[in-house]
Amino acid sequence: MADDEEQLLPQPETADIELVKVLHALGDPTRMHLFRVYATGEQYDCSSERLGLNHLHKSTVSHHMRIMREAGLASTRAVGRNRYVRLRRADLDARFPGLVESLLASLPASEE
Amino acid sequence: MADDEEQLLPQPETADIELVKVLHALGDPTRMHLFRVYATGEQYDCSSERLGLNHLHKSTVSHHMRIMREAGLASTRAVGRNRYVRLRRADLDARFPGLVESLLASLPASEE
DNA sequence: TGGATTGTTGGACGGTTGTCAAACAATCCG
DNA sequence: CGGATTGTTTGACAACCGTCCAACAATCCA
Numbered sequence: 482m483a484d485d486e487e488q489l490l491p492q493p494e495t496a497d498i499e500l501v502k503v504l505h506a507l508g509d510p511t512r513m514h515l516f517r518v519y520a521t522g523e524q525y526d527c528s529s530e531r532l533g534l535n536h537l538h539k540s541t542v543s544h545h546m547r548i549m550r551e552a553g554l555a556s557t558r559a560v561g562r563n564r565y566v567r568l569r570r571a572d573l574d575a576r577f578p579g580l581v582e583s584l585l586a587s588l589p590a591s592e593e
Numbered sequence: 594m595a596d597d598e599e600q601l602l603p604q605p606e607t608a609d610i611e612l613v614k615v616l617h618a619l620g621d622p623t624r625m626h627l628f629r630v631y632a633t634g635e636q637y638d639c640s641s642e643r644l645g646l647n648h649l650h651k652s653t654v655s656h657h658m659r660i661m662r663e664a665g666l667a668s669t670r671a672v673g674r675n676r677y678v679r680l681r682r683a684d685l686d687a688r689f690p691g692l693v694e695s696l697l698a699s700l701p702a703s704e705e
Numbered sequence: 706t707g708g709a710t711t712g713t714t715g716g717a718c719g720g721t722t723g724t725c726a727a728a729c730a731a732t733c734c735g
Numbered sequence: 736c737g738g739a740t741t742g743t744t745t746g747a748c749a750a751c752c753g754t755c756c757a758a759c760a761a762t763c764c765a
C-alpha cells in the first residue's frame with residue numbers, strides 16, 4: 482500500500498542541538514560504537530550485522546537509535562520497512578566546529 | 594597534627610583516561626558547568642562561590658568532583674581542609690588532541 | 706490474501722545516578 | 736583544649752537508564 486514512502490524521522494534543528502545532550506548520548510559504549518560506525522559516512526539499516534550489535538535485542542538497538550536521533554547525532558530516513566541511519570556530520574560540524582573530528586581522532590585504533 | 598600536608602588525590606594515569614568516561618562525565622549540566630569554570634586555568638576549592646553551585650549541597654558538589662577526578666578530567670590537591678581542583682588540561686590534550694579546545698569552543702557564550 | 710520481515714512501543718526489571726541529610730574526619734584557630 | 740570550618744562518606748530516595756520480552760504496526764513478497 483506504499484506510495485512513495487520516504488520520510489525523515491523527527492530530529493532537532495541544527496541550532497537546537499545541545500552539547501550536553503550530545504555528550505550524554507556518546508557517554509555510553511554502545512552508542513559510541515554506533516558513532517564510530519556511522520562516521521564512515523555510510524548509511525545502515527538497524528538490523529545490519531555490520532553494526533556489530535548482534536548481541537543486543539532489536540528493541541534495544543531501536544532505543545539507542547532514538548537517543549542518538551533526539552540528541553541530534555543521527556538522522557533516520559524511513560524507507561519501507563527499513564530505517565537508514567547516518568551521522569549528521571555536516572550539521573554537527575557547523576554547530577560544534579572540530580568536535581567530531583577530534584572525537585574520531587581520540588578513539589582507540591581498534592575497539593575490541 | 595599536620596606536618597607538610599599536600600597530597601594529590603588518586604586519579605587515573607593519562608594513558609588510562611577513557612574517552613567514553615570523559616564524555617559521560619561531561620554529559621551532565623552541573624559537571625559541564627564545572628568543566629567550563631575550571632577551563633579558566635585557575636584552581637578552586639570546593640566551596641568557592643565562584644563555582645556558581647550555591648544551590649547544591651556540599652556533598653553533591655563533592656560527588657561531582659569525584660566523578661570528574663575518576664574520569665581523568667580534574668586533578669585535586671588536598672591542602673589542609675581545602676581541596677584545590679584544576680582541569681587536567683595538559684593530560685587531556687596529550688591523550689585527546691584538540692578535544693578540549695573544540696569542546697570549549699562549542700560552549701554557548703553565556704551559560705545562563 | 707497471508708506469512709515473513711523489520712522496526713517501534715509498552716511494560717517489567719535491576720542497576721545507576723543526582724540529590725539531600727546526617728554523621729564523621731581532618732584541620733584551623735582562639 | 737574546644738569550637739568552627741571544610742569536605743568526605745554513608746544512607747535514603749526518586750528518577751533515569753539499558754536491557755529484554757511481548758505485542759503491535761507497517762511493509763514486502765510469494
